[in-house]
Structure formats: C-alpha cells, structure tokens
Amino acid sequence: MSQKKPEKLIDENDIRSDGRKLNEMRQVKIEVGILGNADGSAYIEMGKNRILAAVYGPREIHPRHQALPDRAALRCRYHMAPFSVQERKSPAPSRREHELSKVIRESLEPSIFTEYYPRTAIDLFIEVLQADGGTRCAGITVASLALADAGIPMRDLVSACAAGKVDGRLVLDLNDVEDKGGEADMPLAYMPTMNAVTLLQMDGMLTGEEFEQVLNMALEGCKQINQLQKEALRAKYKVVKEAEAEKEEEGEKEAAE
Ligand code: ADP
Numbered sequence: 001m002s003q004k005k006p007e008k009l010i011d012e013n014d015i016r017s018d019g020r021k022l023n024e025m026r027q028v029k030i031e032v033g034i035l036g037n038a039d040g041s042a043y044i045e046m047g048k049n050r051i052l053a054a055v056y057g058p059r060e061i062h063p064r065h066q067a068l069p070d071r072a073a074l075r076c077r078y079h080m081a082p083f084s085v086q087e088r089k090s091p092a093p094s095r096r097e098h099e100l101s102k103v104i105r106e107s108l109e110p111s112i113f114t115e116y117y118p119r120t121a122i123d124l125f126i127e128v129l130q131a132d133g134g135t136r137c138a139g140i141t142v143a144s145l146a147l148a149d150a151g152i153p154m155r156d157l158v159s160a161c162a163a164g165k166v167d168g169r170l171v172l173d174l175n176d177v178e179d180k181g182g183e184a185d186m187p188l189a190y191m192p193t194m195n196a197v198t199l200l201q202m203d204g205m206l207t208g209e210e211f212e213q214v215l216n217m218a219l220e221g222c223k224q225i226n227q228l229q230k231e232a233l234r235a236k237y238k239v240v241k242e243a244e245a246e247k248e249e250e251g252e253k254e255a256a257e
Pocket of ligand 1: 085086087089096131132133134135136137176179187
C-alpha cells in the first residue's frame with residue numbers, strides 16, 4: 001500500500017519503520033491446500049501481503065495451438081485484486097502484471113518436470129488480495145507450494161525473498177515504503193536443494209561489494225522461507241494422514257460388526 005515516505009526509514013538504533021531489525025524478515029504465515037475446487041492451492045501472509053495461489057493440471061490444453069510437443073506448458077497469471085492497494089486498482093491486467101506473470105512463470109518452470117506431461121497445460125493463478133511490497137517473491141513462494149499440493153512432480157521447491165538497500169543500509173525483505181523510498185531492491189528466487197537461482201532482478205544502484213552482500217542476505221532469506229514452506233507442507237500432510245487413519249479405523253470397525 002502506498003504510504004507517505006517517512007523522513008527516516010531506519011532509526012539511529014538500526015530499527016526499521018515497521019520495527020524490524022536490518023536482517024529480519026516480516027512475519028510469514030503459510031497454509032497449503034485451502035481451496036476445494038483447485039487441484040492444488042496455498043495461501044501466504046508475509047507482513048501485510050496476502051496472496052492466494054491455485055493450480056490446475058496437468059490438463060488438456062486449450063487453445064490447442066499452445067500445446068508443446070515435448071513438455072507441459074506452464075501458464076501463469078499474476079493478478080492484483082482492485083482492493084489490494086490503497087487506490088482502487090483496475091481489475092484489467094496491467095503491463096506490470098503481464099511482466100510479473102512472465103517472470104514468475106520463468107522462475108518456477110525449472111523446478112517442474114514438465115517433460116513428464118507433453119501437450120498438456122499446468123495453469124497457475126496468483127491472486128494478490130493485499131499488497132505491501134515484495135509480492136513477486138511471496139507469489140513465487142506460495143505458487144511453488146500450490147504446485148506441490150497439486151501433486152506435480154518437482155525437482156525442488158522454489159523459495160523467494162528480496163534484499164536491498166534503504167537509507168544507506170543493507171536490509172532483508174523490503175516492504176512497500178522501503179521499496180519506494182530505498183536505494184535498491186533485489187528479488188531472488190532459489191531452489192535450495194539444487195542450489196540454483198531461478199530469478200534475480202534488481203532495481204536501483206549498489207556497489208559490487210554491496211551486490212554480493214545483498215545477494216547473500218537474500219539467499220539466507222530464501223533458505224528461511226524454504227523451512228517455512230516445508231513446515232506448511234508437513235502440516236497439510238499430517239492432517240491428510242490423520243483423516244486417512246480415521247477412515248481406515250472406521251472401515252475396520254464396520255467390517256468387524
Ligand atoms: P513487488 O510487489 O514484487 O515488490 P513492485 O516492485 O512492482 O513488485 O511493486 C512494489 C509494491 O508497489 C507492490 O507490492 C504494491 O504494494 C505496490 N503497488 C504495485 N502496483 C500498485 C498499484 N497499481 N497501485 C498502488 N500500489 C501498487
């Protein structure tokens with residue numbers, strides 16, 4: 001949400017405008033498998049960001065000319081709800097949303113065994129319900145979980161987090177005011193098990209040395225996000241397992257009667 005830039009974004013005690021330390025990530029809450037009608041879904045809260053991801057597929061592709069002979073076509077739509085920012089946003093897709101749909105697709109595609117499903121589509125919808133900076137990263141993180149929840153074979157989870165420079169200091173996970181009022185923002189997406197970066201963008205200016213430091217900070221952020229993703233997946237499958245065990249128990253009881 002666009003807010004007026006405070007005069008100082010970091011105070012003399014190195015505390016940021018939202019009370020965080022320089023290398024502290026916003027509070028993250030993740031839930032997997034929350035939609036009944038999609039093949040896979042997940043929801044993330046990262047600070048004030050609230051984002052939902054839904055996946056369909058692999059399924060028959062329409063229009064057919066989009067079919068790829070050797071792999072599934074990953075199609076991605078990143079969309080911001082009209083109420084996701086302070087000023088009402090037009091629901092029609094903007095240039096920014098088109099661009100983000102493309103970069104998010106490209107950051108997730110290397111993680112999927114698309115070659116297992118030639119001539120099909122995997123459709124991914126990312127709905128930003130509330131935005132506060134860093135929605136592409138939170139969108140990638142939650143979309144990767146929705147893909148896993150859909151049971152799509154994957155090489156790794158993709159975990160994303162940004163780092164950058166604000167008031168001359170290097171910081172992790174910029175919020176909207178920091179993004180707008182800071183000197184640099186570098187979103188990064190990373191597959192920890194494969195040790196591969198799938199997205200690296202940068203807005204603003206950094207020295208060579210700062211670039212390396214910011215990159216390492218963002219990588220550490222991605223690793224933290226990865227832990228939270230795994231916990232969210234485990235939590236979902238714990239519930240599924242318990243429900244299955246209950247069903248089995250009931251079945252056994254009925255058989256015994
Ligand atoms: P990201 O969300 O990945 O950081 P940007 O750097 O393009 O992507 O956007 C930064 C932030 O700017 C968004 O997270 C959102 O809070 C805000 N923003 C984006 N588009 C709009 C818009 N149309 N109106 C108001 N704020 C917006």
